[in-house]
Amino acid sequence: MKMSEFSSLGLSDWLIKQCKQLGISKPTPVQENCMPAILQGRDCMGCAKTGSGKTAAFVLPVLQKLSEDPYGIFCLVLTPTRELAYQIAEQFRVLGKPLGLRDCIVVGGMDMVAQALELSNQPHVVVATPGRLADHIRGSKTFSLSRIQFLILDEADRLLEQGCTDFTKDLEVILGVLPAKRQTLLFSATLTDTLQELKNIAMNKPFFWESKSETRTVEELDQRYILTPEKVKDAYLVHLIQTFTDEHHDWSIIIFTNTCKNCQILTMMLREFNFPTISLHSMMKQKQRFANLAKFKASVYKILIATDVAARGLDIPTVQVVINHNTPGLPKTYIHRVGRTARAGRNGVSITLVTQYDIHLVHSIEEQIQTKLKEYPVVEKEVHKILTQVNVTRRECEIKLESTDFDEKKEINKRKQMILEGKDPDLEAKRKAELEKIKSQKKKFKERIQETIQRQKQKQLKKKLMKRKQMKKKKAEEAAK
Numbered sequence: 001m002k003m004s005e006f007s008s009l010g011l012s013d014w015l016i017k018q019c020k021q022l023g024i025s026k027p028t029p030v031q032e033n034c035m036p037a038i039l040q041g042r043d044c045m046g047c048a049k050t051g052s053g054k055t056a057a058f059v060l061p062v063l064q065k066l067s068e069d070p071y072g073i074f075c076l077v078l079t080p081t082r083e084l085a086y087q088i089a090e091q092f093r094v095l096g097k098p099l100g101l102r103d104c105i106v107v108g109g110m111d112m113v114a115q116a117l118e119l120s121n122q123p124h125v126v127v128a129t130p131g132r133l134a135d136h137i138r139g140s141k142t143f144s145l146s147r148i149q150f151l152i153l154d155e156a157d158r159l160l161e162q163g164c165t166d167f168t169k170d171l172e173v174i175l176g177v178l179p180a181k182r183q184t185l186l187f188s189a190t191l192t193d194t195l196q197e198l199k200n201i202a203m204n205k206p207f208f209w210e211s212k213s214e215t216r217t218v219e220e221l222d223q224r225y226i227l228t229p230e231k232v233k234d235a236y237l238v239h240l241i242q243t244f245t246d247e248h249h250d251w252s253i254i255i256f257t258n259t260c261k262n263c264q265i266l267t268m269m270l271r272e273f274n275f276p277t278i279s280l281h282s283m284m285k286q287k288q289r290f291a292n293l294a295k296f297k298a299s300v301y302k303i304l305i306a307t308d309v310a311a312r313g314l315d316i317p318t319v320q321v322v323i324n325h326n327t328p329g330l331p332k333t334y335i336h337r338v339g340r341t342a343r344a345g346r347n348g349v350s351i352t353l354v355t356q357y358d359i360h361l362v363h364s365i366e367e368q369i370q371t372k373l374k375e376y377p378v379v380e381k382e383v384h385k386i387l388t389q390v391n392v393t394r395r396e397c398e399i400k401l402e403s404t405d406f407d408e409k410k411e412i413n414k415r416k417q418m419i420l421e422g423k424d425p426d427l428e429a430k431r432k433a434e435l436e437k438i439k440s441q442k443k444k445f446k447e448r449i450q451e452t453i454q455r456q457k458q459k460q461l462k463k464k465l466m467k468r469k470q471m472k473k474k475k476a477e478e479a480a481k
């Protein structure tokens with residue numbers, strides 16, 4: 001009966017069989033609703049919660065169509081991170097094995113010549129991050145995307161966001177070489193903010209489907225918070241990990257933090273406490289990033305410390321806990337981060353460490369997800385017992401990191417990025433210094449004004465007091481007369 005459900009959506013038997021081998025036997029709502037429209041040739045926008053099977057919702061119909069009329073390059077998938085590109089390509093490869101599907105992954109940080117060669121061999125599916133693909137388009141005439149049938153934007157809203165990595169210029173280059181007659185599919189757990197821009201990319205009045213639900217996170221996720229002063233945060237972190245690892249042998253944990261440096265320091269610190277920890281952030285070499293992720297997926301390391309480069313899309317079933325070492329500034333980021341657990345109907349816990357300065361962020365997260373975070377119970381005495389040891393260890397790790405060339409590397413990476421963006425790093429540095437100067441002058445000016453106002457207020461107060469004193473004296477004198 002389950003088999004017939006996929007077949008009633010229009011998939012061939014070979015594809016249904018292939019799904020079954022991966023434990024995919026009954027379509028999830030996003031698949032059930034979006035696949036028929038895609039198979040009918042319509043553009044589609046699918047917005048469904050994290051871990052709800054959006055990838056197969058586009059991979060399966062593309063494979064179905066490809067099997068009916070195979071030619072390369074048939075489909076282009078764009079995605080914001082390199083790790084996600086590999087994950088998506090893998091789904092295509094596994095599900096499309098009976099077709100002899102050829103895919104090509106085009107991401108930054110990997111050999112460009114090898115990629116160019118693969119592109120010229122007419123793969124059926126290209127999965128790419130926008131920056132590197134745009135580079136290939138600008139620099140090479142050995143491949144063409146002018147006949148693609150499908151353009152897919154996975155994590156579509158992120159691709160349009162002008163965040164720390166801005167994809168918009170690269171997207172323009174890519175869209176410029178694609179045929180107007182194509183099917184465009186857009187998927188994400190958070191489409192609504194950029195809906196209009198996305199509709200423009202889809203062009204042909206897309207079929208839009210959004211999972212109807214009051215909450216924006218899954219029910220299987222137990223969402224918690226711990227209110228903590230900044231300097232006790234790390235002690236809570238160590239305590240939490242100790243408790244989880246004592247109680248569960250087969251659990252994996254992802255810890256999200258805000259900067260690459262913090263990621264590095266926390267990894268060093270947790271290793272000092274003998275926790276099997278590994279990190280993932282954008283300052284690492286790409287090969288190292290892939291290697292670390294593979295080791296985490298294989299449970300060689302149970303703890304992954306990552307920046308938001310790992311916040312979206314990664315599908316690792318063993319992850320039972322997500323810890324937010326910092327409260328995310330955007331509710332959207334929170335939704336994707338905690339969505340790394342409780343996937344495909346499994347249970348999971350998320351714990352967000354909140355300082356007094358982040359409470360307003362928690363309120364806006366709660367408002368967006370339509371769920372209240374519950375306090376996570378902790379025996380505080382236990383945390384205070386390890387507080388000094390944890391903070392001393394952290395300080396030692398910071399000193400160790402300072403003695404390496406981490407900051408220097410960061411600076412070099414920044415300069416490289418600027419050169420790639422066509423900016424002059426020295427000129428930018430000068431501009432930044434000037435801006436800082438203006439800012440500091442403004443700050444000083446403001447402070448001086450505040451001081452003057454304060455002084456004037458004090459003067460007035462003094463005057464008033466004097467007047468009152470004199471009045472009292474006068475009254476007393478008059479009374480004495």
Ligand SMILES: Nc1ncnc2c1ncn2[C@@H]1O[C@H](COP(=O)(O)OP(=O)(O)OP(=O)(O)O)[C@@H](O)[C@H]1O
Nearest residue numbers: 024026027028050051052053054055189313315344
């Ligand atoms: N019909 C299905 N039945 C059971 N499992 C499925 C089904 N479809 C997909 N899955 C599995 O569910 C998991 C999550 O799917 P997927 O990674 O596509 O989620 P997603 O919706 O893209 O999440 P995110 O928004 O975090 O990217 C995967 O391991 C996938 O193999």
